[in-house]
Amino acid sequence: MESCIIKSPLGFTKIIGDEDGITSVTVLNSEEKITDIIPVELEDCVIQLNEYFEGTRKIFDLKLNALGTDFQKKVWKQLEQIPYGKTISYLELSKQLGDVKAIRAIANANGKNPLWIIIPCHRVIGSDGSLTGYAGGLHRKKWLLEHESPFKQQSLF
Numbered sequence: 001m002e003s004c005i006i007k008s009p010l011g012f013t014k015i016i017g018d019e020d021g022i023t024s025v026t027v028l029n030s031e032e033k034i035t036d037i038i039p040v041e042l043e044d045c046v047i048q049l050n051e052y053f054e055g056t057r058k059i060f061d062l063k064l065n066a067l068g069t070d071f072q073k074k075v076w077k078q079l080e081q082i083p084y085g086k087t088i089s090y091l092e093l094s095k096q097l098g099d100v101k102a103i104r105a106i107a108n109a110n111g112k113n114p115l116w117i118i119i120p121c122h123r124v125i126g127s128d129g130s131l132t133g134y135a136g137g138l139h140r141k142k143w144l145l146e147h148e149s150p151f152k153q154q155s156l157f
Contacts, residue, residue: 002039005032006046009053010140013116015042021065024114025049027136045118052117055147058084060118068112075109082123085148089127111135117144 001023003016012032016024022045038046044062051057066076078097082088088096090110094103113121116136122144126132134141 002041004035004038004042004046006038006049007034008049010136010143013049015045015049017041017045017065021063022115022118023065023067025116025118026114027116027140029137049117053147058148062118064115064118066114066119068109068114071105072109072112075106076113076115076119079110079113079119079121079124082120084120085150087123087125087145090124090132091127093124107133123148 001016001018003014005028006013006015008027010027012028012030012034014024014026014028014032015022018041022042025045048057048060048062052060066073068076075093075097078093081096090103090107091100093110094100094106097106099106107124110121110124111133113119113135122134122136122141131138131141131145
C-alpha cells in the first residue's frame with residue numbers, strides 16, 4: 001500500500017491505495033508533512049482532488065478499492081449516484097436502497113465511508129434540511145456543499 005499527504009482547502013488529506021485502486025481518502029485534524037514525491041499509484045487521485053477543489057472537476061474517474069462489508073459497499077455505491085451540487089436525505093437514501101427501516105444502518109455505513117469526497121457522503125442531509133452527522137466535521141460538510149452549490153453567495157462588502 002502506498003500513501004501520501006496533500007494539503008487541501010479543508011486541511012491535510014491522507015490518500016492510501018495501490019495498483020488495485022484507492023482504498024482511503026481521509027481529512028486529518030492535525031498538521032502533517034506534505035509528501036514530496038507522490039507515488040505513481042496515487043497521482044490521478046491527487047490530480048482529481050485538486051481539480052475538484054479548483055472547481056473544474058465534478059465527477060471522479062478513479063479506480064476504487066474501498067474496504068467494507070457488502071452492505072456498506074452497497075450504500076457507498078448508491079452514494080456515488082448523487083449528482084454534484086445535489087443533496088438527498090437519509091430517508092430518501094434508505095428508500096433508494098429499498099428498506100426504510102434500515103435508515104440507521106444506512107446512516108452508519110455512510111459515516112464509515114473511507115473515500116472522503118470521492119464517494120460523496122457529504123451530500124446526504126437530514127429530512128428537515130439540516131446538516132446532520134459528518135465524520136469530517138460539520139464545518140467541512142457545509143464548505144463542501146457550498147463549494148458544489150450552483151448558487152454562489154456574493155459578498156456585498
